[in-house]
Amino acid sequence: xxxxxxxxxxxxxxxxxxxxxxxxxxxxxxxxxxxxxxxxxxxxxxxxxxxxxxxxxxxxxxxxxxxxxxxxxxxxxxxxxxxxxxxxxxxxxxxxxxxxxxxxxxxxxxxxxxxxxxxxxxxxxxxxxxxxxxxxxxxxxxxxxxxxxxxxxxxxxxxxxxxxxxxxxxxxxxxxxxxxxxxxxxxxxxxxxxxxxxxxxxxxxxxxxxxxxxxxxxxxxxxxxxxxxxxxxxxxxxxxxxxxxxxxxxxxxxxxxxxxxxxxxxxxxxxxxxxxxxxxxxxxxxxxxxxxxxxxxxxxxxxxxxxxxxxxxxxxxxxxxxxxxxxxxxxxxxxxxxxxxxxxxxxxxxxxxxxxxxxxxxxxxxxxxxxxxxxxxxxxxxxxxxxxxxxxxxxxxxxxxxxxxxxxxxxxxxxxxxxxxxxxxxxxxxxxxxxxxxxxxxxxxxxxxxxxxxxxxxxxxxxxxxxxxxxxxxxxxxxxxxxxxxxxxxxxxxxxxxxxxxxxxxxxxxxxxxxxxx
Ligand code: FAD
Numbered sequence: 143x144x145x146x147x148x149x150x151x152x153x154x155x156x157x158x159x160x161x162x163x164x165x166x167x168x169x170x171x172x173x174x175x176x177x178x179x180x181x182x183x184x185x186x187x188x189x190x191x192x193x194x195x196x197x198x199x200x201x202x203x204x205x206x207x208x209x210x211x212x213x214x215x216x217x218x219x220x221x222x223x224x225x226x227x228x229x230x231x232x233x234x235x236x237x238x239x240x241x242x243x244x245x246x247x248x249x250x251x252x253x254x255x256x257x258x259x260x261x262x263x264x265x266x267x268x269x270x271x272x273x274x275x276x277x278x279x280x281x282x283x284x285x286x287x288x289x290x291x292x293x294x295x296x297x298x299x300x301x302x303x304x305x306x307x308x309x310x311x312x313x314x315x316x317x318x319x320x321x322x323x324x325x326x327x328x329x330x331x332x333x334x335x336x337x338x339x340x341x342x343x344x345x346x347x348x349x350x351x352x353x354x355x356x357x358x359x360x361x362x363x364x365x366x367x368x369x370x371x372x373x374x375x376x377x378x379x380x381x382x383x384x385x386x387x388x389x390x391x392x393x394x395x396x397x398x399x400x401x402x403x404x405x406x407x408x409x410x411x412x413x414x415x416x417x418x419x420x421x422x423x424x425x426x427x428x429x430x431x432x433x434x435x436x437x438x439x440x441x442x443x444x445x446x447x448x449x450x451x452x453x454x455x456x457x458x459x460x461x462x463x464x465x466x467x468x469x470x471x472x473x474x475x476x477x478x479x480x481x482x483x484x485x486x487x488x489x490x491x492x493x494x495x496x497x498x499x500x501x502x503x504x505x506x507x508x509x510x511x512x513x514x515x516x517x518x519x520x521x522x523x524x525x526x527x528x529x530x531x532x533x534x535x536x537x538x539x540x541x542x543x544x545x546x547x548x549x550x551x552x553x554x555x556x557x558x559x560x561x562x563x564x565x566x567x568x569x570x571x572x573x574x575x576x577x578x579x580x581x582x583x584x585x586x587x588x589x590x591x592x593x594x595x596x597x598x599x600x601x602x603x604x605x606x607x608x609x610x611x612x613x614x615x616x617x618x619x620x621x622x623x624x625x626x627x628x629x630x631x632x633x634x635x636x637x638x639x640x641x642x643x644x645x646x647x648x649x650x651x652x653x654x655x656x657x658x659x660x
Pocket of ligand 1: 203204241242243244245246247248249252253254263286287307308309310313314315316317318320321322323324325369370371373374375376619653655656
């Protein structure tokens with residue numbers, strides 16, 4: 143399967159070799175071969191050297207709070223190129239680190255490879271291949287270097303769509319499958335990693351395997367949410383459904399946190415309910431819109447802001463029902479019934495009716511807007527957490543109404559929405575709380591280059607608060623400075639994680655930027 147899907151292209155490797163000492167001094171150990179020595183050996187004769195700008199670009203990510211220089215960047219044009227690279231490291235007496243870089247939208251150097259080789263997965267994207275849709279099987283075979291927006295555009299041509307999404311679609315399939323891939327669809331469909339049927343993976347030994355629930359299942363589940371530790375995923379078979387045409391998209395404002403969470407939890411428990419459910423926290427920081435959402439009518443801004451000023455913290459429930467020509471008559475009625483059943487503040491409901499693709503791609507408008515103002519490529523000291531349902535009120539009181547109000551520095555989207563544990567598979571690597579329902583909480587901050595550390599300090603304060611209160615909160619898109627942090631992060635799953643690492647990447651070559659194994 144693996145070799146059929148990825149016929150070996152011309153073995154043209156574009157290796158960007160740059161003597162990093164010209165830019166930032168790095169210490170080289172003469173006794174251990176560095177990548178540039180290895181890559182210039184006979185195996186890689188005739189490969190093209192390239193510009194230093196690629197190495198620079200690979201040293202930073204969306205977070206803009208780390209700069210970790212690799213020694214080289216590989217622009218593979220085929221799966222075989224990646225196999226050759228990993229084998230070279232694995233077979234060498236002193237192997238070098240290798241990291242797949244999807245779209246570099248990590249925020250703490252997770253796709254970096256200090257003094258090693260970054261594999262620029264996007265160079266694999268080839269318009270002529272890479273996304274094959276099976277209409278009868280209702281799945282797409284996708285090269286993992288593709289962005290989700292590209293997958294969506296391709297499947298929509300055939301009236302089909304993946305079911306589980308992230309809020310933002312300019313992320314690679316390989317990048318989100320290495321974390322989880324969550325959004326408002328997760329409560330109904332599970333995370334993206336629950337909607338994958340098969341993977342092709344090149345392990346840390348340079349061996350390629352096709353895996354699924356029935357074939358090499360340990361590797362399959364290890365790689366899903368595996369933070370790039372067990373192999374480089376080159377192909378994913380993604381579940382598809384018939385694509386809906388439009389989305390009825392409603393927002394409701396709440397001043398009472400327990401009413402807000404009670405409504406959220408009831409809605410996600412309903413069997414054939416909504417297609418999307420999220421929630422957010424709104425603080426007194428200027429107009430209510432932010433880059434994730436731009437649809438409170440300007441005429442309402444004043445009264446929303448005055449409600450925030452009165453209550454200091456308010457909450458927004460966001461729900462979506464998809465529909466098409468067959469359900470367009472019933473959808474309004476359904477949404478009206480739903481509105482009547484909710485305990486939001488009457489008069490504060492906002493409705494939009496948009497195409498399916500405009501709904502899924504909603505964050506793009508905000509991105510382009512920020513880009514035009516030079517506010518996109520700035521530091522993003524983000525913090526994402528999974529909070530058990532039993533702790534969410536304490537979290538609201540201690541964090542949203544405590545730390546965040548007191549420090550008064552947080553701006554940007556603050557997400558809080560529930561999901562069901564049953565939609566996750568325990569064999570997958572992503573660490574999640576034990577309770578049946580838990581909340582995703584996201585502090586999606588934009589900072590400036592001279593003040594991001596203040597937000598980072600606030601993140602630490604939040605984490606310390608949760609730890610002191612023994613809330614069993616787990617980071618999503620995790621960052622831990624030490625292995626002790628990782629041991630706590632995985633809890634009872636740590637031993638399995640380590641065993642799998644020794645099995646699939648015994649020389650600890652892959653994804654060193656996650657900082658899990660030294
Ligand atoms: P990278 O940052 O390049 O890589 C991430 C990790 O995966 C690295 O360790 C890398 O080595 C590894 N990796 C990459 N490709 C592969 C591969 N093919 N095989 C094996 N390992 C690989 N996440 C959500 O779940 N939901 C959201 O709604 C969401 N919204 C976001 C919005 C924005 C604006 C941003 C910047 C991020 C958002 N994220 C969200 C987080 C995002 O899912 C992760 O940061 C993801 O890792 C980014 O994908 P990437 O393709 O840029 O991966």
